[in-house]
Amino acid sequence: xxxxxxxxxxxxxxxxxxxxxxxxxxxxxxxxxxxxxxxxxxxxxxxxxxxxxxxxxxxxxxxxxxxxxxxxxxxxxxxxxxxxxxxxxxxxxxxxxxxxxxxxxxxxxxxxxxxxxxxxxxxxxxxxxxxxxxxxxxxxxxxxxxxxxxxxxxxxxxxxxxxxxxxxxxxxxxxxxxxxxxxxxxxxxxxxxxxxxxxxxxxxxxxxxxxxxxxxxxxxxxxxxxxxxxxxxxx
Numbered sequence: 001x002x003x004x005x006x007x008x009x010x011x012x013x014x015x016x017x018x019x020x021x022x023x024x025x026x027x028x029x030x031x032x033x034x035x036x037x038x039x040x041x042x043x044x045x046x047x048x049x050x051x052x053x054x055x056x057x058x059x060x061x062x063x064x065x066x067x068x069x070x071x072x073x074x075x076x077x078x079x080x081x082x083x084x085x086x087x088x089x090x091x092x093x094x095x096x097x098x099x100x101x102x103x104x105x106x107x108x109x110x111x112x113x114x115x116x117x118x119x120x121x122x123x124x125x126x127x128x129x130x131x132x133x134x135x136x137x138x139x140x141x142x143x144x145x146x147x148x149x150x151x152x153x154x155x156x157x158x159x160x161x162x163x164x165x166x167x168x169x170x171x172x173x174x175x176x177x178x179x180x181x182x183x184x185x186x187x188x189x190x191x192x193x194x195x196x197x198x199x200x201x202x203x204x205x206x207x208x209x210x211x212x213x214x215x216x217x218x219x220x221x222x223x224x225x226x227x228x229x230x231x232x233x234x235x
Contacts, residue, residue, distance in 0.1 A: 004200055004218065005196045005199055005200055005203075005214055005217050005218040005221060006196075006218065006221050006222060006225060007191075007192040007196055007221075008020065008188055008191050008192055008196075008221055008224065008225070009224075009225050009228045009229070010188060011228055011232070012184075012188070012224060012225075012228050013228075014055065014059060014180045014181070014184050015059065016224055016227060016228070017055065017184055017187060017188065017224075018052065018055050018056050018059060019224075020220055020221065020224045021048060021051070021052035021055065021187055021191070022052055022056070023220050024048060024052075024191075024217055024220060025045065025048060025049045025052060027213060027216045027217060027220070028045045028048075028213060031212055031213035031216070034209060034212060034213075035209050035210055035213060036209055038202075040198065041198065041199070041202065044190075044194055044195045044198060045195070047190055047194075048187070048190060048191070048195055051183060051186055051187040051190060052187065054183045055180060055183045055184060055187055058179055058180035058183050059180055067165055068162075068165050068166065068169055071158070071161055071162040071165045072119060072122075072162060074158050074161065074162070075122075075126070075155065075158035075159050075161070075162050076115040077158075078151070078154045078155040078157075078158040078159075079114065079115055079126070079155055080115070081151055081154065082108070082148070082151040082152060082154070082155055083108055083112075085145075085147065085148055085151050086101055086104045086105050086108055086145070086148060087101075087105060089101030089104075089145050089148075090102055090105055093145070096144075097144070097145055100141050100144050100145055101145060103138075103141050104138070104141050104142060104145070104148070107132055107133070107138060108129075110132075111125055111128075111129045114126065114129070119162075119166070123159065123162070123163065126155065126159045127159075129155075130152070130155065130156055130159075133152055196217075196221075199213070199214050199217060200214070202214075
C-alpha cells in the first residue's frame with residue numbers, strides 16, 4: 001500500500017510552497033506514463049502547475065521591488081561620491097583646481113538634496129544634472145579635475161541601471177494578478193482539498209499506477225511539513 005499523503009501545513013512559507021509545488025509538478029511528469037489516462041488528475045495537476053507558476057512569478061515581483069531599492073541606493077551613493085569629490089577639490093586641490101571646482105560646485109549646489117526626492121522626481125533631476133554637466137563649459141571643467149569625469153559616468157551608469165530596473169518591474173506587473181499571499185492561499189487549498197485527497201484514494205485503489213507518484217509526493221510534503229514544525233518549535 002502506498003504512503004498516505006499528508007496535508008500541507010497552512011503556515012508553510014511562500015518560498016517553501018514554491019519549491020514543494022514545483023517539485024510535485026516534476027514528479028507528476030516523471031510518473032504520468034505509469035499513471036496512464038486520468039482526466040481528473042490531469043486537470044488537477046494542470047491547475048497545480050498554473051498556480052505554482054503564478055506563485056513563482058509573484059515571488060519574482062517581490063524580488064524586483066527589493067532590487068529597485070538597491071538600485072536607488074546605488075545611484076544615491078554615486079551622487080554622493082560626485083558631490084564629495086568636487087567639494088574636496090575646493091579644499092585640497094591646487095589653486096587652479098580649486099577655481100575649477102568652485103565652478104562645478106556652484107552647478108551641483110542647484111541639485112542638493114535630490115537623493116531625498118521621490119524616485120521619479122530624482123530621476124528627472126539627475127537627467128537635468130547630467131545634461132548640465134555635459135554642456136561644453138561644464139564638461140571641460142569636469143575633465144580638468146582628475147577622476148571627476150569617472151564620478152559623473154558612475155552617476156550616469158547607476159541611473160541607467162535604476163531606470164532599467166523600473167522598466168523591468170513595470171513589465172512584470174503588466175497582465176499579472178494576485179500577490180504571493182493570495183496565490184499561496186489558493187495553492188494550499190488546491191493541494192489539501194482536491195489533489196491530495198484524490199491522490200490518496202487513487203493510490204489506495206490502484207497502487208500499481210499511482211503508488212510511486214503518491215509516495216514521492218508524501219515524501220516531499222512530509223519533508224516540507226517537518227521544516228515548518230521545526231521552525232515553529234524554535235520560535
